[in-house]
Amino acid sequence: MPVDWLKGGLKLQGAALWFDARRQAEVSFVSHAHTDHIARHARAIGTRETLTLMQHRVGAIDVTVPLAYRQPWALGDLTLELFPAGHVLGAAQVRVTRPDGHRIVYTGDFSPGAFLTATRAEVPDCDTLIMESTFGHPKYRFPPREQVYDEVAAWCRRHLLQGVRPVLLAYSLGKSQESIQQLAARGLKVAAHESIHAISALYADLGVPIDARRFEGTFEAGEVGLFPPFKKHRPRDVGPVATAVLTGWALEAWGARRAGADVAFPVSDHADYPSLVAFARASGAREVITLFGFADELAAGLRREGLFARAVTETLQLDLFGQAAAPRPRRSRRR
Numbered sequence: 279m280p281v282d283w284l285k286g287g288l289k290l291q292g293a294a295l296w297f298d299a300r301r302q303a304e305v306s307f308v309s310h311a312h313t314d315h316i317a318r319h320a321r322a323i324g325t326r327e328t329l330t331l332m333q334h335r336v337g338a339i340d341v342t343v344p345l346a347y348r349q350p351w352a353l354g355d356l357t358l359e360l361f362p363a364g365h366v367l368g369a370a371q372v373r374v375t376r377p378d379g380h381r382i383v384y385t386g387d388f389s390p391g392a393f394l395t396a397t398r399a400e401v402p403d404c405d406t407l408i409m410e411s412t413f414g415h416p417k418y419r420f421p422p423r424e425q426v427y428d429e430v431a432a433w434c435r436r437h438l439l440q441g442v443r444p445v446l447l448a449y450s451l452g453k454s455q456e457s458i459q460q461l462a463a464r465g466l467k468v469a470a471h472e473s474i475h476a477i478s479a480l481y482a483d484l485g486v487p488i489d490a491r492r493f494e495g496t497f498e499a500g501e502v503g504l505f506p507p508f509k510k511h512r513p514r515d516v517g518p519v520a521t522a523v524l525t526g527w528a529l530e531a532w533g534a535r536r537a538g539a540d541v542a543f544p545v546s547d548h549a550d551y552p553s554l555v556a557f558a559r560a561s562g563a564r565e566v567i568t569l570f571g572f573a574d575e576l577a578a579g580l581r582r583e584g585l586f587a588r589a590v591t592e593t594l595q596l597d598l599f600g601q602a603a604a605p606r607p608r609r610s611r612r613r
């Protein structure tokens with residue numbers, strides 16, 4: 279395995295390069311600005327959008343290296359290139375080419391298909407693919423994004439007609455901005471919690487205008503509320519309310535309950551199982567390493583498809599002749 283899985287996260291072997299280090303690192307590639315992928319590094323490499331959004335969250339970083347998609351950049355004897363990942367504005371995968379020509383792709387979080395507020399994910403060719411596996415279990419198959427937003431919009435209209443305020447619950451970075459634009463495209467107006475509004479203003483600064491008003495305690499006629507999925511942020515004293523959480527976990531029976539919502543819609547900014555398998559195949563990788571969520575299950579699924587795959591937490595067993603045998607499964611962290 280060309281990477282080490284350490285306490286602070288994933289690090290390239292034999293080089294001072296981390297991938298989404300969770301603790302302050304000397305040099306880290308940052309795939310996107312979700313809180314479980316960022317820290318206040320000495321030197322952070324990412325897209326201009328990610329570096330802007332992450333500094334909104336962790337404060338100013340000493341040295342930032344903004345890279346455009348597909349713009350090769352040398353870090354010592356390594357060549358780095360970023361590719362779009364869908365997911366949220368600025369999200370990127372990185373391809374590291376070593377001096378021996380071996381190409382390693384780290385996907386970060388990614389999601390295929392079209393977004394209104396993020397660049398559509400590409401599949402970079404590589405030899406080793408390190409891919410996220412949040413929804414890496416065969417039970418996760420998401421309906422098309424446009425279809426789910428049609429259903430969300432219909433649910434909102436139905437409640438507005440009944441005099442009930444529809445309130446959507448979504449993570450403040452990425453899913454909220456995409457949802458606002460998807461609802462605007464369906465003729466609905468949104469009043470958003472201040473944390474969502476602040477990130478939306480950054481999106482606008484970065485050239486992606488977001489069409490929502492900041493919620494100041496009251497709703498205007500016909501407005502849909504949009505709030506982070508935490509109880510403390512819910513609007514109070516605004517009359518009858520119906521809540522819907524937007525999450526890939528909507529496919530689970532507990533999807534709505536966990537967020538304290540009335541219903542859940544499967545709006546996800548991750549790849550579902552079939553997309554993960556298709557992505558691994560299309561990359562041409564000879565070795566696939568899975569991490570996050572259902573890492574063991576995805577690795578097992580990829581092996582059934584004939585790919586050489588294992589979870590980052592699995593140790594590879596070598597037989598007497600140095601041939602790789604089936605990895606020994608170990609428990610992986612679930613999020």
Ligand SMILES: [Zn+2]
Pocket residue numbers: 310312365387
């Ligand atoms: Zn993410």
